[in-house]
Each structure stands twice: as structure tokens, then as C-alpha cells.
Amino acid sequence: MEFMLDTADAQAVKELSEIMTIAGVTTNPTIITKSGKTPEQVFDEMNAVLAPEQKFFMQAVATDYDGILEDARRICSLRKNMYVKIPVTHDGMRAIKQAKAEGLNVLATAIYSPDQAFFAAMNGADYLAPYVNRMCNYGDGVQWVRELEEMLELNQLPAQICAASFKNGNQVHELIVAGVGAVTVAPDVVRGMLDHPGTQIAVNEFTEAWEGAFGRRTFA
Ligand code: E4P
Numbered sequence: 001m002e003f004m005l006d007t008a009d010a011q012a013v014k015e016l017s018e019i020m021t022i023a024g025v026t027t028n029p030t031i032i033t034k035s036g037k038t039p040e041q042v043f044d045e046m047n048a049v050l051a052p053e054q055k056f057f058m059q060a061v062a063t064d065y066d067g068i069l070e071d072a073r074r075i076c077s078l079r080k081n082m083y084v085k086i087p088v089t090h091d092g093m094r095a096i097k098q099a100k101a102e103g104l105n106v107l108a109t110a111i112y113s114p115d116q117a118f119f120a121a122m123n124g125a126d127y128l129a130p131y132v133n134r135m136c137n138y139g140d141g142v143q144w145v146r147e148l149e150e151m152l153e154l155n156q157l158p159a160q161i162c163a164a165s166f167k168n169g170n171q172v173h174e175l176i177v178a179g180v181g182a183v184t185v186a187p188d189v190v191r192g193m194l195d196h197p198g199t200q201i202a203v204n205e206f207t208e209a210w211e212g213a214f215g216r217r218t219f220a
Helices: 010-019 029-034 039-049 065-076 090-101 114-122 141-154 169-177 187-194 197-214
Strands: 002-006 024-026 055-059 082-087 106-111 127-130 160-163 182-185
Touching: 002 010, 002 160, 010 039, 010 187, 039 055, 065 082, 065 090, 082 090, 090 106, 090 114, 106 114, 114 127, 114 141, 127 141, 141 160, 141 169, 169 182, 169 187, 182 187
Parallel strands: 002 024, 002 182, 024 055, 055 082, 082 106, 106 127, 127 160, 160 182
Antiparallel strands: none
């Protein structure tokens, strides 16, 4: 599976990429505007910390078909392994078809139901981003993603689910257990999953025991 970071914070990507295996980084217009940086700055900073094989996702901002496609072509030309995120509006769905016909890398986003995701997969989208936490306002978001997995498998559609919009580590955990292909998670939620106070307590116990017995804090 692929674990991605949902952020415009390049420093957080650099730090977490050093200690985890991060397949890529997703952003959206809200994440970029909240960062206080221009999209160009966000791209440059992210491009500087990402390895060439790590994927980077930026979203089309135009909402009409021609505008979405123009944004998509521009975004995908920025670097290798660059993906455009396209919301699954009517114009967006149409643009996904055309973007795929042009060979662009596409993630269908702002997905609130398994059916929307399924139609985007039929249009050739590479990734589908169901908004898990937001879907929970309308039903069981985690269960809907499980159903989507089945729908894709039964119909042999190659699109990968990149589950998004998580508010806590348990939502992420449940989808990893369900075998989801990819998740994108904000750094603060990732840190909540990564850290446990018991780990440091255990390490302190080991160090104290070793030092007490051998008078040193290294193996040899
Ligand atoms: C990811 O690609 C989505 O844009 C993002 O996870 C949406 O998250 P939000 O519900 O916190 O805005």
C-alpha cells in the first residue's frame, strides 16, 4: 500500500520521509491557501524535498471543463510523478476522461460516495480520493470505502483508492486493515499514529538496565 502525506508543509514531509516510507504528498487549494504561501512557493519547496519517485498531487482550481484541462496540463508538466487532482463535478468527470486520453496522471477528488468514485474509475482515473471523515456526516465513510474496494475488484478496474480527509488515526487504521491501496494523512494525524509514550518508557528501561550492568550506553 502507499502512505501519503496530506500537507503543503515541506519541512514536515522532509522529516517524516526520513523516518517513514512516504509514497507521495497531496495538497488541495485550502491546504495551500492556509499555508500562507503561493502555489509556486509550495511547489518549489516540495519539489526540493521530494525524491523523484515520490508522487506529488496538486488540484485543478478552475471549475469549467476547458479551465480544468488547462490547469491539469500545467500541473502535470511541473515534474515527473506529478498528478492533477480533479473534483468529480460534471465538468470534472468530463475533464478526467480527456486528461486520461492525453496521458495525464489523474486523481479524482472531492468524492463523497462509492458511486461517484466508481464512475471516475470507469473514466480512467488513476486514483480515487473518497473523503472519509466528511463522508461520515452522511453515513459510514469507512464502510463505503470498503464497498468501493469490492466494486473496483468485481469490475476489474485498475484505479487505486487513495482514502483522504482523516481526522484521527483510527479511521486510517481501519482502512489499512481493510486493505486500501493508499491513504493520504495530515502530518499531525500521522504523528499520533507513529508515537506512543510506552515506546520511550521501554527504551529508557533497556538503557538503564544496560548501563547498570555494563557501565555504557552502547552495545559494545
Ligand atoms: C486530500 O487529498 C483531500 O483534499 C483532503 O484530505 C481533504 O481533507 P479535509 O476534509 O480535511 O479538508
